[in-house]
Amino acid sequence: MDHGTRGWRWFVAESPRPRRVATWAGAPWLVIATVCFGAFMGQFDASIVTLAFPSLAAHFAVPPAAVEWVSLSYLLALVALLAAVGGLADVLGRKLVYIYGFAVFTGASVACALAPDLTALVVFRVVQGVGAAMLQANSVALVVTSVPRERMRTALGVQAAAQALGLALGPTVGGLLVGTLGWQAVFAINVPIGVVAMVAGHYLLPRTVEKSARTRFDLPGTVLLAATTTAALLALSGVSGLEVPVLPLLAAAVVAAVLLWWWERRVDAPLLDFGLLRAAPISRGLLGALCGYLVLFGPLVAVPFASTGSALTTGLTLTALPAGFAVAATLGPRLFPRALATARVGAWLAAAGALVPVVAPGELVPALALLGFGLGVFTPANNAAVMAALPAGKAGLGGGLVNTTRGLGTALGIAITTFVLHNGGAHALRTTFAVLTASAIVCALSTPVLRTRGGTYTRWLLRLRPK
Structure with missing residues (x-):
């Protein structure tokens, strides 16, 4: 092999980790730490950009409705590509796609910060959404295929906690950056995080052990x-x-959904294997993920609209939600070590938290904390249920499906909450939380009980195949 071919392969093949890293007992946790960069960055970016909307409208002299496309274009690209990128990563290698995802996301962040007009900014946000899809479609799969089976739920909990942290810090950091450095800093802050993540991914992520056949x-x-x-x-x-x-x-x-269903049933190598949805843990778990993220993002829209206090007070109130989520996602396996710690239990806790503002509107902080805690128990367990039910070599596709439903749930949470707030009159906040309570109940009823004959969640997870 000549030097030119070898140099080309360096860009298209997954590089091995240094031997010292690969053989170290704590190597799986280095993988989790690297994946947490992407988990944090995705949620941080989603929550921080909204703080720049007024500044963007003033800077580009456009109406507020036009600025909505800055978020909407990103979300459209992300949701549309998650499943496709997940399947592609199963073929090309999850490490390769993940690192290139950081490169695309970071480069697009630079372009967004330098955008000369709103149209260019929206286009660069689409590119940023492509990079985010490459990251998010692979994050769950990288954890599942790298971490010991008995630590799977803890690992997914840590990843979920990183998402919650990004969600919690976004409004505070975004307000600080916009107020001191301008809206450009909201995008520029992604650059140093992305550079560090690319270096960490090169040295700490393992090569893909089991790939799908090239089709x-x-x-x-x-x-x-x-x-x-x-x-x-x-x-x-x-x-x-x-x-x-x-x-x-x-x-x-x-019409597009019907054509998609018709086409995927006839093609030899479908993008979406609808046969997978016949497995109850997958179909019911995806429905639970959809409703779970609807419940998570609903309060983030409802509380600021209904709040009569300062922006700082509102931000501190909202912090109770991701804080409860992070605590449960990190400590959930210790608090609920056996079969009791199921996704269903977390969903019922979230339903109880959402119900509090309906019957006692003044108790918002403890209600949000309980709601976040329940979702923190629910989300890692539900994701593990979906991933464990997948056939070998489908981890990337499964991760893409989970994240696609997460994006749709996020959009539903924002759209439904905004609709209720605009049409609910004096009781809009209570009506919103009633809708969120019903959605959390759907989570609880749709999620399969993860109990096995052995009786423990860990034994059920032995079906997973990390290498």
Whole structure:
């Protein structure tokens, strides 16, 4: 092999970890730490950008409705590509796609900070969404295939806690950056995090042990999935106030979904294997993930609109939600070590937390803390249920499906909450939390009980296959 070929392979093949890293007993936790960069960055970026909306509207001299596209374009690209990127990573290698995801996300962040007008900023946000899809589609799969089976739930909990931390810090850090350095700093802050993450990924992430067979890329399936999710999310945004034709978009989403189902059942190498959804832990777990993120993001929209205090007071109140989430996601396996610690238990706790503001509107902080705690118990257990039920070599596709439903749940949470707030009158906040309570109950009823004959959650997880 000549030097030119060897140099080219350096960019398209996964590099091995240094031997000292690979053989160290704590190597799996280095993988988790690296994955947490992406988990933190995704949620941090999602929550920090909204703080820059007023500054963006003033800087580019556009109405507030136009600025919504800064978030919407990112979300559309992310949700549309998650499943496709997850499947692609199963073929090319999860480490390779993950590191390139950081490169795309970081480069797009630089471009966003330097955007000369709103149109350019929206385009660069689409590119940033592509990079985020490469990160998020692989995060769960990298954890599942790297961590010892008996530590799986703890590992997924730590990853979920990193997401909660990003969600919690976004509003505070975003307000500080916008107020002192300007809206450009909201995007520029991603650059040093991305550079560190790329270096860490190169040295600390393992190569993919088990890859799927190389098959023809399902381009029609990818286009139809993107059309379905884009039309559906735009319609949801229209219901919540964005000026778009809602009914035609809903019709387009239904037609695209039917065509996607028809096409994927006939192609040899489908983007979405609908046969996987026949497994109850997968289909019911994905429904639970959808409702879980709806419940998580609903209060983040509702509380600021309903608050009569200062921005600082509102931010501190909202912190109770991700703080409870982070505590439960990190300590959940110790607090609930056996079969009691199921996704269903967490969903019922979240339902109880969401119900408190309905019957006692003044008790918002403890209600949000309990709601976050319940979701922190629910989310890692539910994700583990979905990933454990997947066939070998499908971890990337499974991670993409989990994150696609997470994106759709996020959009539903924002759209439904905004709709209720705009139409609920004097009792809008109580009505919003009633809807969130019902969604949490759906989580509890849809999630399969993760109890086995052996009786422990850990034994059930022995079906996983980390190498």
